[in-house]
Amino acid sequence: MDTFYLLFAASLVFLMQAGFALLAAGSIRMKSVKNILLKSVMDACAGGIIWYLFGFGVAFHQGEGGNGFIGTSGFNYALSGVDDTSGASYGAEWAFFFFQYAFAAAAATITSGAVAERCTLTGYLAYVMLIVGLLYPVVVHWVWDPNGFLSAFNPEPPGPFKKLPGMIDFAGSGVVHLTGGVCAFMGALTIRPRLGRFVGDETLFAGQSSSLQVLGTFLLWFGWYGFNPGSTLAITPAGYARDAARAAVTTTLAAASARLPSQLGGVPMWDLAATCNSLLGGLVSITAGCSTVDVWASIVIGLVGAIVYHVASCTMRKLKIDDPLDAFAVHGACGLWGCIAVGLFCTEEYSYSPHADSTLYAKRGKVDCGIFYGGSGLLLATQIVGPIFIILWAGGLSLALFGSLRALGLLRISVEVEQKxxxxxxxxxxxxxxxxxxxxxxxxxxxxxxxxxxxxxxxxxxx
Incomplete structure (x- = not known):
């Protein structure tokens, strides 16, 4: 039952690749549609091989002796330690790999939209290798592996992190979306705007198909029901089915409520693209706390997420940073808000931080919760400190990569190719x-x- 549930959830998450592809194709100009669709296909293909060889092993340590920064056991590199011929695992290792691969592919796809219409295939392959092979899996290890220094599943975090309860990022507002959004920001900043952007008629850069944008948005929303409820990773243990079902409800209401503030920031009330991105911003915002917040709080989180999206999108345009899909505003800014929202709205009843075997739990005698529910403030501190580490890590590495590619002339296509x-x-x-x-x-x-x-x-x- 647990293996089947995880396979089903992973399949929904993988379907999000189709959603990303349609949304991207609809949001760019007609002359570069094939290119962005090809990159969506390559995200799934190249990302799968890289995740199999390196990424999965970097993300998840198997056995004793793991460190807080990176997975070092050989078990998960190229799946070399998996053995389904003895014992009764029922394929749990294979299903877990598939589920995590679908997440990794999504993180890589986020960046593609920010550099659309002017990035070379060489530059594209370079950042996919970096994101899927090292940058993203290291963040996964920090937060989701029981050895990670930010992990709520780690009973004894190293050094000063013993004083923090562990980061709650249930399905990846920080791990997936903030990481991908920061990489998108650095890519858009480094590669510079498309020719003619911010100097003439902005309508010339409008997306070429509203139909594809809407279809892509609905496919992503549908896939989010694997992304968030599926992050229970199982369905039969006590409380897991409850958490998965509640996550489906909070996910739905956060997305639905995120439409309401779409007029803010000078955006016309019935602007379709802004409405779709607002909805996606609400989904990103609830991803961290979908299993730990009350239903009413999910509506507030979605509403604020839409506002965060619009502010970030307008700021990017004022700074003349060309992000055709608003990847940073949707995933980066709303991912940050989603992490912080847990420190405000997480209930004690649903919280799982700090670890029950930790010294911090022993001192407090119970789990911590959001400050609106009487929390100590330590959980909120963790929900701020964790994203800071993610931003520094993802921003530093991606800036180094994009800067190096630009210096070598491998990042951006020629003027002639871009014009044609x-x-x-x-x-x-x-x-x-x-x-x-x-x-x-x-x-x-x-x-x-x-x-x-x-x-x-x-x-x-x-x-």
Whole structure:
């Protein structure tokens, strides 16, 4: 039952790749659709191999003697330690790998949107290798592995972290979304804006398909029911089914409520793209605390998440940092808010920090909770300190990578390729060849001598 449940949840999370692909394709211009779709496919493919060889082993240590920074056992590198021929594991190791792979692929895909329409395939492959192979799995180890120095599952954190109860990030507002969002910010900052952005008509950079944006948003929302409820990792132990079901409700209400403030920041009330991103911001915001907050709090978290998204999006535009999918605003800014929200709204009844075997638990005699529920403030401190470490780690490594690629001339495509479009230059033609043919015919027709009205008759002359 537990293995089947985790396989089902992992499949929902993997389906989010389709959501990311459609959202990205709808949010960029027509001349680069093939390119962004290819990168979405490669996220799943290249990310899978890298996660198998390195990432999974970096993220999760097996056995005794692990350290707080990185997984060092050989068990999970290339799955070399998995043995399903003895014992009764029922495939739990395979299902856990698959579930974590789907999360890693999502973290890599977040960054793709921020550098869309002007990043080389070489640069793309370089940052996928870094994110999936080292940057993201190290953060996973910190927070989700029982040996991690920020982990609520670690009974004896090292050094000064013994004084903190352990970070609650149930499904990854910080681990997945803040990490991916910070990488997206550094990528967009380093690669610089698309040609003509912020110097002319902004409508020329509008997304090419509202239909794809909406379909992508709904697929992502659907996949989030594997992302958040599935993070119980099992369904049969006492309380797990309860937590999964409650997480589904809090996830739903956070997303639904995040639509309401979409007029803030000068965005028109019925702006479709802003509405979709607000909804996604609400989903990101609830991801950390989906199993530990009351239902009413999930509505507040979603509302504030939408405001955080709009403020971050407007700030990015004012700073002239070109992020075509608002990847930082949705995932980075709202991921940070989601972590902090746990320190405010986490209930004592649902909290799991600090670890029951820790000295901090022994002193307090119970778990900690959010300050709105009488918490000591230590959980809130952890929910701030943890994201600071994530920002420094993800920001430093990604900036070093993108800066190096830019210095070597490997990050951005040439001016000629960008003007023509990546699809025609690198992928054998437009994703919409019939549209291109029609535009070409129209251009040829308009450049020729204008026909006399008599050729078309009365109706033709009116046209």
């Amino acid at each position: 479009g990546l699809d025609s230059s690198k992928h054998g033609g437009s994703a919409y060849p019939n549209v291109d043919a029609a535009l070409k015919s129209l251009e040829e027709w308009s450049s020729s001598a204008p026909p006399s009205p008599e050729r078309f008759g009365k109706v033709g002359s009116k046209v």
